[in-house]
Structure formats: structure tokens, C-alpha cells
Amino acid sequence: MQKTFTYPKFTYERPPEIAEGRPGHYPVIVIGAGPVGLTTAIDLAQQGQDVLLLDDDDTVSIGSRGVCYAKRTLEVLDRIGCDNRFVDKGVSWDVGRTFFGEGEVFNFNLRPQDRHLRPGMINLQQYYLEEFLVQRSDELPQLHKRFKSKVTAVAPGAERVTLQVETPDGPYTLTTDWLVVADGARSPVRTMLGLDIDGKVFMDRFLIADVVMKADFPAERWFWFDPPFHPNQSVLLHKQADNVWRIDFQLGWQADPVEEKKPENVIPRIKAMLAAQGGSEREFELEWVSVYTFQCRRMNRFTHGRVLFVGDAAHQVSPFGARGANSGIQDADNLSWKLKLVMAGQAPATLLDSYHEERSYAADENLLNSTRSTDFITPKSATSKTFRNAVLSLAGKYPFARALVNSGRLSVPSWLADSRLNTPDSDGFAGDMIPGAPLLDAPVQVAGQPTWLLHQLGNRFQLLYYTDDASQIDAATLDGLAALNRLPIGIEAVVVAPRGQAGAGLKTLTDAEGCVRERYDLAPGSTYLLRPDQHVAARWRGFDAARAQAALARATCNA
Template identity: 70%
Template sequence: MLSTYKYPKYEYRRPPELDGAGQGHHPVIIVGAGPVGLATAIDLAQHGQRVVLLDNDDTVSIGSRGVCYAKRALEVLDRIGCGEEMVAKGVSWNVGRTFFREQEVFNFNLCPEPDHHRPGMINLQQYYLEEYLVKRAEAVGGIDLRWKNNVVGVTQQADGVELRVETPDGAYSLNADWLVVADGARSPIRSMLDLDIEGKIFMDRFLIADVVMDADFPTERWFWFDPPFHPNQSVLLHRQADNVFRIDFQLGWEADPEEEKKPENVIPRIKAMLGDDRPFELEWVSVYTFQCRRMKDFRHGRALFVGDAAHQVSPFGARGANSGIQDADNLVWKLKLVIDGQAPEQLLDSYSAERVFAADENIMNSTRSTDFITPKSPVSKTFRNAVLGLAEHYAFARALVNSGRLSVPSFLTESILNTPDTDTFAGDMVPGAPMDDAPIESAGSAPWLLGTLGNRFQLLHFVEDAATLDLGTVHALKALAHERVAVEAIVVAARGQAPEALRTVIDKAGRIRERYDMRAGTTYLARPDQHVAARWRAFDADAVRAAVARATCN
């Protein structure tokens, strides 16, 4: 066990179905209580949907596993009620540095602009994230979380899925209208349904060593190519919570994973890196192989695949858990609308289409990073080292350095749910874009724009002085809340309060105007997952209704 963390042990409770009680049939069953399954369950519960969540274990992840959580994932976690704990416990950072041998040749800043609520990245061991999510799942209500419930059989039906579940007290059956599969990279359910996952396994291995030590290293990401303490290979250093440092050592394909994990082989590598007599303790050691793979489709009838069950990437770039959390964010609002009869099942096909696009983007970036970090031929290595040697002095070479393009949200610009622009705008907030944050002032609301958005369709309508908004527009904005798919209208203003208690936020620092290219009359339709669905230079209620219909496949 770990010296810095005590694993919780969650209570197994005998399922009522074993005694002939219980419903046996549920609208949604989720398999896998890792970060993605838990996030999906909590988000559904916040939408008022009851969920059964099954997991074959009774604790959180063993070892630190995923450690880097990007700004977008933190914004999603804020919305489901865990972001504050994550940031408070984690190590926030924005700057990454890349070294070639002993010389720094490149650095970057993940969040160079001011006035964003969350940092570009935090480092925090995955077991903390899972613990916080479990606490939130227990608090939010509506989630039947069943530990030590192992799914051993799955049968697809025309209108649902039947599961066979084993427990310490025996086996029972459950039926679901919808099954969300979040059971990890090896996904037993994917195998039970005879579904393929395709891609590439890279011929290289890396050693993960989590080390406990007192060190004054900056809270930055450091990456070395060919350092003197580990010649001809690569090394990555991250600081985590509890004075735990994650060190990744490239090993090469011929390395024996079991031998490399032995302390007598790990400790000399760390001592060579630290270069002094600094005391440290090994906390956790593992060896991993790069993989870049995905399923062809993430929806198969009534089974919906999320996270590592649907796609896998190499860890450089922190795209695994971050992408999985965004899968949940994309899926939940669509599934809830379908369950409630407010959208056709076709909307769930857009989940697959949008997240397959995002997975391909992640796989492309991860593959390019892997090819740069672990060149597979002498020519490739010569090119890589030449780029690194030039990067210290030449901007064109710095643009080619790739020690892992870090996780950012996908711009879903080709989505069928978008309403194309008919007006001219500047900036990045195009239809399909993940929405930028900005500081605001608003009575009874979070002091950040994204803290006011999410879980429903919302309309942002900009005016200079909210108090001067005419009553006709006020009534038309408020009427949107009574449509079949409700839309909450929010007035964004430089000053003032809109009439008739219409919700108003003040663009405190002018960042909304700047980042969304807003001027008087500008109107944005925000999806429940904080992506832009449509935008106009003037408010038109009929145009909004048409955009909502398009965004819900109605």
C-alpha cells in the first residue's frame, strides 16, 4: 500500500434482486465506477435521472495512474461538484519546459491570458479524483452505487440491454433501457458484445516511478530528451500532491517490465537523475506501453461506450481521463433528452460522431508525440535531435518540438448540431467551439461565466445597459423557457439589471465582449455541455427555436 494515501473500502450491500425485491429494470445502468463512469452517473443524477452504477471492486484506483487534469476537465468537474476539491488538493501549473541533454530548448504556457477561473492543468493522483467523485455521487442522490457487482453477461435487445451480475452472495439479472459502458481499456463488456477496437501499439515501454521526497522543483512540467542521467532516452517529471513526484523513464521495447519494476533497478535511475543524496521513497512503480486505438463507433444499439472502453491514447499529452470526462459531458444531456422524449434516438448518434472526431484528434496528436519522443529509425532520430538543437535559437524549430501536445477540448465545427453563421464574427467562439470562461458579476451566481452555464440550453444576449432592454425583447427571451426544449435566457451587459427579474450578468472585465466578439444585440446559444450551438448579431426568437431543434435533431 501507499505511504501517503489510505485506500477507502466501500461497503458491499446485498442487491435486492437476490431476494426477489428491487425493480430489476432501470432506465440507465452504468458499468465501471472509475472517473468517467462516476462523472456520467453524477451528471445524470443532476439532471434528475436515477442511475444504477455497478463496479466489480470496492475501492478507488490502485496507484496514481492518471495525474494530469486539464482546464476543460476541471470546468466539467466544477459543474458536477468536484472541481474545487480537485484544485485545492492538486498542484496547479501552466508552464512546461523541454530540455535537450542539459539545455532548455523550449517552454510553453497553457494559459497565457488573464481572467480564467481554472489553471491550464493540475496534477493530482487519480485515486483522489475517484474518492471525491464517490463522495459526490453519494451526496447528490439518485445513484444506486453497487460495489462488488461484476457484470459477467450482456445481451442486447431491440429496446434495451440485459445484464447478468455476480456478487459475493450470488448472481442476479438486471435490465436497462440504456447501458453506459465505462469499464476501462480492457472492457469486458466490449468483449462480451464481440466488438472490436482498432489502432496501433507502439514498440516502446516507459517506467512510471512515483517518488515521495522533499524537493524545491517548480510546479512545472519538465521533459528531457537524452539527458546525461538517462542517455539516449527520455524522461518526464511532474509534481503531484503530498510531495509525490511522478517520474517517467523511457525504457525501450526490449526492456523486461517485471525486471524494470524491481526497486533495485528503479532506485539507481532515480539517484542518477537527482544527482545528490536527497532522500526519497518509492511510492508506486509500473511499466506501460503506448497504445492509440478506438472503437469504430461509440454507440452500439442501446450500449454507449465512454472513456478508455471506447478509445485509448499514449499518456503523453494527458488525453486519457480528460477526454473521457468530456465523453460523459457530451453524452449525458443527449441521453436525458432522449429518455424524456424531447429528442429522437438519432441525437445519440451525434454523441458517437462528435466524440469519435475528438478521439481521432487525440490519437493524431498522441501518435505524433510518440513518434517524436520515440523515433523508430536512425533518420528519424537524427531529424528529432536536429530540431531540438535548433529550437533554443530558432522559432521555426520550436514549433516542431513535440514532447506531448497537451489536452485541449475539441472544436466540433463539423457537427450536424451546429447552426452555421450567417453573420460575421471575429475570434474563436465559432459554432461547435468549447466556450471560453470570463469573470462576471451576478446576484446569487458564481463569479465566472462558465459557473452560470451548463446542464441546459441557455441564451446569452448582450446589451450595453440591461436596464434599457425593451419589454418586447424581455418577454420574447423569457418565453423561450416554455418551449418543448426549454432555453434559459441570460442578459449579458456592461451595466444595469434587466427588467422583470430577467437573469443578468455583468461583464466585469470586458472579457465576454472580447472573447465572444460581442456588441449590442449579439446573441449566443449555448449547449448544455458549454459548446456554442449558434450565434447571431441580433436576437430572433424563431432563429433560436430553429437552432435548438437542429441541436436536438428535432
Template identity: 55%
Template sequence: MPTTYTQPRYAFRPHPGSEERAPIVIAGAGLVGLTAALDLARRGLRVVVVDEDDTVSFGSRAICFAKRSLEIFARLGLGEKFLEKGITWNQGRVFFQSREAYSFNLLPEDGHEFPAFVNLQQYYAEQWLVEACEGTGLVDLRWKSRVTGIENRTDGARLAIETPAGSYTLHADWLLAADGARSFIRETLGLAFTGQVFRDRFLIADVVMNAPFPTERWFWFDPPFHPGQSVLLHKQPDDVWRIDFQLGWDADPEREKDPERVRQRVTQMLGPDVPFDLEWVSVYTFRCRRMERFRHGRIFFLGDAAHQVSPFGARGGNGGVQDADNLCWKLAAVLRGEAPEALLDSYDAERIPAADENILNSTRSTDFITPKNAAARAFRDAVLELAEDWALARPLVNSGRLSRPSTLWNSPLNGPDEAPGQAPPGTPAPDAPVLRGETRDWLLRQIGADGGFTLLAREVTPVPLPGITTLVLTDTPRPGTLLDHSGLVAARYGLSPGECVLLRPDQHVAARFTTAAPGPILAARDKALGR
């Protein structure tokens, strides 16, 4: 098959010696492992990454990067690359048989740096992460280095590493397992997944073509070109289009991947006069499951190694990126002596509910897309019929509840909510435009930029507090402040004059205050550090 992308090949470097110790080791140089490596390096920590391959992923894989993930990548210095290369979209359309049922907008309001989603092949994101990791001088990327054994110990993990130049032992004080859905580390330690495998299969086809479709998410139920099944269409860069065909459980995966058979399906969809090439083809099965716990001593599981969801809703890759975002600031705080090791227990406390939320939404989407019996199908089709004319039916349509960041409602790190507003503790910090002097900027670019906590105060200047950067928000220009020229910051945070919001290093709200009194603010900061 022709390709629009040339896989980079990264050099294997022989490792001298038979035994080594490293403070942090990441197993897996995929999207999630590389995000974690870059995040830790941005915080000044040295990281060793081992991966059995010597390149980035094949095929487009995770293509829908949600707004929250884009904000995370912006904090890591890659946000502009996603905007420049990716396909921006906010709009989606749902079709039933031969007609449109309705359309929707995922980000109807202005005043955000990033759109609801950017479509981008996963290999681009991984390539940029590799380059950024190398640029830090703190990430030791070890390609062609396969983990063949693991021992979980009280002082870390002992890894057996196999390379083309021989084997060696690597002792990790802390291990991040981001080695994918078939995680060798998880399986070797005998840690099971619990959940559900759905009896259905989908075909992914990356199709290269010049097509008249707009840059929107289009989803068909029971279309005339694929009767009785569902189809999803997304545009990617380089004139590559992702098409997902529902196949049914009885489909033979190997037969369905035959290029000529795939061509027939695509031709039935596009018509005989639309030229195209196939770039990548795969068949997948829906899985919604997770580990019971993500932390096992000094080993942490992230991404698909920890949890799996069906792809509709773009919750897999985005959830994994948010795992890294949640864990890395905590691990850095512990290693710098700013927080007790107990802080790391909050990774389970915060990310397991987030995974459950993704699994619940993904399961409901799967049940709607693939009805289990005649009654369920009759209900689904009736909802789709009604949705064309009745807005009240549209929330019942479920072609994939698209990824949104989890609110950490019950986090043990949440502080007081003295000034209840639009962004309670546990909420991902909303973005909004600001002016710094004459320079147009974005609020989130100021939060967590130095790796620490941030206090956002409206029309009041708090006393300097250790470990906390203060941002003063004003309604009129004043030197050294952020001008809320649109009023969106105050509105999105529900901030009245004199009130303050404490924000964590991962850009989540930690606490809200009616005044800038230092005692309660420092106490909330300490609670957020697990002290």
C-alpha cells in the same frame, strides 16, 4: 511501499432477487463512469453503477486534469476541490541532454477561473465523485458486482452480475460501458479496436520526496542520467512526484518494476543525497486505437473502453470525461421526452472526431519521443538543438501535445453562424469574469447550471423562450444582468451589441445570431436537440 493515501473501502450490499430492470446502468466505477453517473444524477435521473472492486483506483494514474475537464467538474459541483487539493501549473520546460531547450506557457492570458492544468492523483477525483454520487440519493453504487455476461437487445442490454452473495440478472434500458481498456463488455460483444500499438515501454514511478523542482512539467530528451531515452517529471499533491522513464521495447516489464531497480534509476536522476520513497510503480505500452463506433444500439462506450491514447499529452482521462459530458445531457433529453432517440447518434458524430484528434496528436508525440530510425532521430535532435535559440523550431518539438477540448466543427447539431466571431458553433464556451450585481462571478458558472440551453445576449433583452435561460450581458451596470466589466466576454465571443449566442447544456456554442429574433433561436435549439 509506503503510501500517502489510504484507500477507502466501500460496503457491499447484497441484492435481493434474481432479476431486476433499471433505466440506466453504468459498468465501471472509475473516473469516467463516476463522472457520467454524477452528471446524470445532477439532471435528476436514477442510475445503477456496477463495479467488480470495492475501492478507487490504485496509483496516481491519470494526474493531469485539463482546463476543460475542470470546468466540467465545476458544473458538477467539484471544481473547488480540484483547485484546493491539486497542484496548479501552466508552465512547461523541455530539456535536451544537459541543457534547457525552451519553456512554454499553456495559459498566458488572465481572466479564467481554472488554470491550463491541475495535477491530482486520480484516486482523489474518484473518491470525491463517489461521495458526490452518494449525496445525490439517485446513484445506486454496487461494489463487488462483476459483469460476467451481456446480451445486446433492441430494448437495452441484459447483464449477468456476479456478487459475493450470488448472481442475478440486470436488464438495462440504456447501458454506458466505462469498464476500461480491457472492457469485458466490448470484448464479449466482439467489438474490435483498430489502431496501433507502439514498440516502446515506459516506467511510471510515483516518488515521495521533498524536492526543489518547481510546479512545472519538465521533459528531458536524452538526459545524462538516462542516456538515449526520455524522462518526464510532474509534481502531485502530498509531496508525490510522477517520473516517467522511457525503457525501450526490449525491456522486461517485471524486471523493471523491481523496487531496487527503480530506486537506482531515480537516484541516478536526483543524485545520491536526495532521500525519497517509492509509492507506486507501473510499466505501460503506448497504444493509439479506438472502436469503429461508440454507440451500439442502446449501449454506449466511453473512455478507455472506447478509445486509447499514449499518456503523453494527458488526452486519455480528459477525453473520457468529455465523453461523459457530451453524452449525458443528450441521454437525459431523450429520457425526459425533450428529444428524439436519434439525438444519441450525435454522440458518435461528435466524439469519434474528437477521439481521432486525440489519437493523431498522441501518435505524432509518440513518433517524436521514440524515433523509428536513425534519420528520424537525427531530425528530432536537430530540432531540439535549434529550439534553444530559434523560436521557429519550437513548434516542431513534440513532447506531448497537451490536451485541449475538441471543437465540434462538423456536428449535425450546429446551428447558423449569422454573426461570425471568436467562438463559432461547435466551440467549447470560453470563460471570463463577470459581475452579477456586486458579486464577482464567472460566466461558465451561469451556463448549463439548470441543465438546459442558455442564450447569451449582448446589450439586448430577448423575449422569454421555453427551455432556454437568457443571460443579458452589459457594458454598464443594470439590474438582473451580467456586467462584462473587463470586456473579456464580448472579446472572447466576438459579440457586438444586439448579437446573441445560443449555448448547449454541455457548454458548447450551438449557434450565433445578429438579432434576438425568437424564431431562428428556437429553430437552432430544436436542431441541437435532434428534432
């Protein structure tokens, strides 16, 4: 049925363990070459770590599946070296509209603040996301991939994890110091280990139809409650790459999934929707059709000794809000730098406990928002539906009602304000960049060339130091900033100033527009310690090397 995409066939090669008749060993093995597994493996490999990635298939995911990728996810992909290929191919959008019946009752803008590089969201079929990530992985010699390699047994140990792998050439054995599990919502590894996953399955079904058509609808998210073309149910419309449109139709729990997927049942629904938008004669072709139920649940712990769970293997949410893949990629972003430090002997294994703490907090936040969205979209009682419809009726006129409309609170990065890795503020600051906050982007210049703040940050600990003139920093401060890079876990000092260049070989970012100063509430001497995953670890109104080292120790569990 595919009209617009040719599925790649990744090469299978006979594993050397079979030829040599002995087990192989890798420091890190990642299971699952979906978006989260690929991101994790790429992140580790670009930091210099040898990684083996295993997947039981030899192509990308079938059908568009995940569609919406949030600004924070795009910034993570930038950080792991994926350049512009996602945004160039995807459909960028910021505006979402919600309709009740025939009228619009609510709209929102995901990017109310200007001067950011990335849009609030892009829509891109998951097969493209995976293909582009595989292309990036091919650029990293320390990342080794094996397709058609199905993990059939996992045996955790105190020092190593042993895996049995089945291939077209037969089985073989691998061992690893650390196993990252990214094998999806049904997670065979989770089942092999008998680990729990608790939550709620929602008693409703939705039809996904990917439709190829040329339409003049704007690149916005449209969500209908009880439209005339699909009464008493909801419909969602998104534009994707290649003139592919994603349409979700609520079906109800009693719907027969097999019957609903048949073209003779799908096509009339689409024609009715197009007719309501004035396009009854518009031609279209079906590309991919699926029926899904959804659930909100997570594991009690994401870390089990040397076995670490990420993405859907650890937590699942309903699709409303685009919190699945976005949250999983942020799992990878959180885990990789911590695992690298532990493997290098620069941080204790307890640092990995903070991965569970921070990302289970994020998962709970996603589960709460996703459950609330699902309850609003699919009310399970007459009273709930009456309340929902009353809110929608009032939302067109009254701001208080608009705040109650919930057609899917869209993915946002987690603010890790309560993380034990943060150093609490001892000085007064205004604005949002508190310890635990994800960094805001801003335009800057390097050696007179325009660039972006987040393109200059990440992948290591850094100290952001602000002054009015970088060329006037006194020698003692320059020496203190430069010395931070000679610590066992080096901190790169980055000077931000509206003018001048710092000495001592320090990187200087020119804040010609004052955007960094405003967003980070900077004054001369203001200093931020930044984590490798572009979160704030600590901040002060003056530079003090001892305080920076203490905050680094806290952020790496070395305190």
C-alpha cells in the same frame, strides 16, 4: 508500498434482486466507477435521472495512474457540482519545459490568456479524483452505486439490455433501457459483445515511479531527451499532491518489465536524475512503480443500439499529452445531456448518433496528436532519430524548430466546428467563439457578487443576450426572451451587460470588466445559443425568437 494515501473501502450491500428473487430494472446503468463512469453517472443524476453504477471492485484505483487534468476537465467537474476540492488538493501548473541533453530548448505556457478561473492543468493522483467523485455521487439520491458487482454477461435487445451480475451473495439479473460502458481499456463488455477496436501498439516500454520526497523543483512539467543521467532515452517529471513526484523513464522494447520494477533497479535511476539536478543527497521513498506499453486505437462506433461506450472502453491513447482521462470526461460531458433528452422523449434517438460523430472526431484528433508525440519521443529508425535530434539541437535558437518539438501536445478541448448540430453563422463575428467552440470563461458579477461566466452556464440550453444597459431592454424583447423558457425544451435567457438589471425575472450577468464582450465579440443585440455541455450552438447579431427555436431544433435533431 503506499505512503501518502489510505484507500477507502466502499460498502457492499446485498442487492434486493437476490433477496426478492426477481430481476431489477433501471433506466440507465453505468458500468465502471473510474473517472469517466463516475462523471457520466453524476451528470445524469444531477439532471434528475435515476442511475445505477456498477463496479467489480470496492475501492479506488491502485497507484496514481492518471495524473494531469486539463482546464476543460476542471470546468466540466465544476459543471457537475464538484466545487474546488480537485484544484485545492492538486498541483496547479501552466508551464512546461523541454530539455535536450543538459540544456533547455523549448518551453510553453498553457494559459497565455489571463482572467480564467481554472489553471491550464492540475496534477492529482487518480485515486483522489475517484474519491472526490464518489463523495460528489453520495450527494445525489438518484445515483445508486453497487460495488463488488461484476457484470458477467450482456444481452442487447431492441427495447432493453439484460445484464448478469455476480456478487459475493451470488448472481442476479438486471435490465436497463440504456447501458453506458466505462469499464476501461480492456473492456470486458466490449469483449463479450465481440466488438472491434483498431489501432496501433507502440514497441516501447516506460517505467513509472511515484516518489515521495520534499523537493524544491517548481510545479512545472519537465521533459528530457537524452539526458546524461538516462542516455539515449527520455524522462518526464511531474509534481503531484502530498509531495509525490511522478517520474517516467523510457526503457526500450527489450526491457524486462518484471526486472525493471524491482526497487534495486528503480532507485539508481532516480538517484542519477536527482544528482543531475543538484540533489544527490535528497532522501526519497518509492510509493508506486509500474511498467507500461502504450497504444493508440479506437472502436469503429461508440454507439451500438442501446449500448454506449465512453472513455478508454471506446478509445485509448498513449499517455503523452494527458489525453486519456481528459478525453473520457469530455465523452461523458457530451453524452449525458443527449441521453437525458432522448430518455425524456424530447429528442429522437438519432441525437445519440451525434455523440459518436462528435466524440469519434475528438478521438481521432487525440489519436493523431498522441501518435505524433510518440513517434517523436520514441523514433523507430536511425533516420527518424537523426531528424528528431536535429530539431532539438536547433530549437534552442530558432523558432521554426521549436514548433517541431513534440514532447506531448497537451490535452485541449475539441472544437466541434463541423458538427451537424451547429447552426452556421449568417452574421459576421470576430474571435474564437464560433459554432461548435467550447466556451471561454470570464469574470462576471451576479447581484454585485463576483463569480465566473462558466459557473452561470451549462446543464441546459441557454441564450446569452448582450446589451449596453440591462435595465433598458424594451418590453417586447424581454417578453420574447422570457418566453423561450416555456418551450418544450426550455431555453434560459441570460442577459450580459456592463450595467443594469434585466426585468421579467431574467438572470443578469454584469460584465463590469468587458471581458465577456471582448471574448465573445459582443455588440448590443448579439445573441448566442449555448448547449448544455458549454459549447456554442449558434450566434446572431440580433435576437430573433424564431431563429433561436430553429437552432434549438437543429441542436437536438428535432429539425
